[in-house]
Amino acid sequence: MSKGIDFICVKLFCEEAFIEIVVAELGEFGYNSMMETDSGVEGYIEKENFSEEDIKALVAKYADLTEITFEVEEMVSRNWNEEWEKNYDPITVEDLCRVRATFHEPDPSFKQEIIINPRMSFGTGHHATTYLMLKTQMELDHSGKRVLDAGCGTAILAIMAEKLGATEVIAYDNNSWSTENAPENVDLNNCKTITVMEGTIDTLGLEGSFDIILANINKNVLLDEMGSYSRYLKSGNTLVLSGFYDYDVEDIVSKAQENGLTFVSKKERNNWMAVVFHKN
Numbered sequence: 001m002s003k004g005i006d007f008i009c010v011k012l013f014c015e016e017a018f019i020e021i022v023v024a025e026l027g028e029f030g031y032n033s034m035m036e037t038d039s040g041v042e043g044y045i046e047k048e049n050f051s052e053e054d055i056k057a058l059v060a061k062y063a064d065l066t067e068i069t070f071e072v073e074e075m076v077s078r079n080w081n082e083e084w085e086k087n088y089d090p091i092t093v094e095d096l097c098r099v100r101a102t103f104h105e106p107d108p109s110f111k112q113e114i115i116i117n118p119r120m121s122f123g124t125g126h127h128a129t130t131y132l133m134l135k136t137q138m139e140l141d142h143s144g145k146r147v148l149d150a151g152c153g154t155a156i157l158a159i160m161a162e163k164l165g166a167t168e169v170i171a172y173d174n175n176s177w178s179t180e181n182a183p184e185n186v187d188l189n190n191c192k193t194i195t196v197m198e199g200t201i202d203t204l205g206l207e208g209s210f211d212i213i214l215a216n217i218n219k220n221v222l223l224d225e226m227g228s229y230s231r232y233l234k235s236g237n238t239l240v241l242s243g244f245y246d247y248d249v250e251d252i253v254s255k256a257q258e259n260g261l262t263f264v265s266k267k268e269r270n271n272w273m274a275v276v277f278h279k280n
Contacts, residue, residue, distance in 0.1 A: 008050040009075045012077040013040040014068045021269060027218045029054045090125055093134045112163055115188040119169050132267050132274035133157055133216050136240050142166045145211035150201055155182035157214045162191045172197040172204055201228045207233045219244040223255050230259040231278045242274040249273055
């Protein structure tokens with residue numbers, strides 16, 4: 001990554017009850033990395049994609065319900081890991097999986113341990129959707145499976161897939177900071193079966209089909225790409241989706257059914273959802 005200023009940090013100050021809403025709104029604006037703070041949310045976006053008008057529109061949208069204020073700061077990419085080291089604590093998923101950074105000591109009491117140095121990429125396990133995806137993965141048989149991690153961010157789900165026995169994992173993202181960071185995390189976890197690619201499911205020219213497809217992306221992208229997920233999923237196999245709220249489940253399920261997918265189960269955490277489908 002370059003050493004100059006190349007991304008923007010927006011600090012939004014809001015009531016705790018609105019933190020998840022602000023995170024969701026930032027996701028719609030293309031912020032692929034968000035971090036909850038004691039006073040609200042910090043969102044990170046590439047400088048060329050930043051729009052102050054988007055943030056002002058967010059503030060105005062909820063003005064009748066709560067006060068949201070913000071500050072904009074230009075960030076230097078080389079300081080990213082330093083910022084995370086100040087704020088990043090290990091997390092656990094159901095006492096079965098621990099997600100930590102390199103500056104944390106390992107804990108062999110956990111069946112699975114994943115090392116993530118996130119840089120600018122979304123997916124550390126701290127957000128409810130990543131937690132839900134990891135929890136769901138640990139309930140699925142990955143042994144000998146071919147897995148697709150759509151919108152991989154840090155590649156945390158791809159790494160978990162290999163640790164659970166997948167023999168081939170393709171992880172892709174359309175953001176360069178993710179495709180730079182993901183291979184670093186793959187190497188940190190000594191993974192050998194993961195290929196990281198840059199693009200979208202419709203531009204990569206993927207070959208063959210997959211036993212498991214994982215997609216933790218915002219609702220609009222999931223709806224747009226549902227047909228592609230179904231097309232690349234082997235008959236009788238599993239699609240796991242997250243990145244949307246409980247009130248979006250009906251839309252997600254309806255679109256999935258239109259594309260030959262059957263609802264199997266769902267999980268909820270802080271009003272965020274993960275849903276499992278099988279291909280008919």
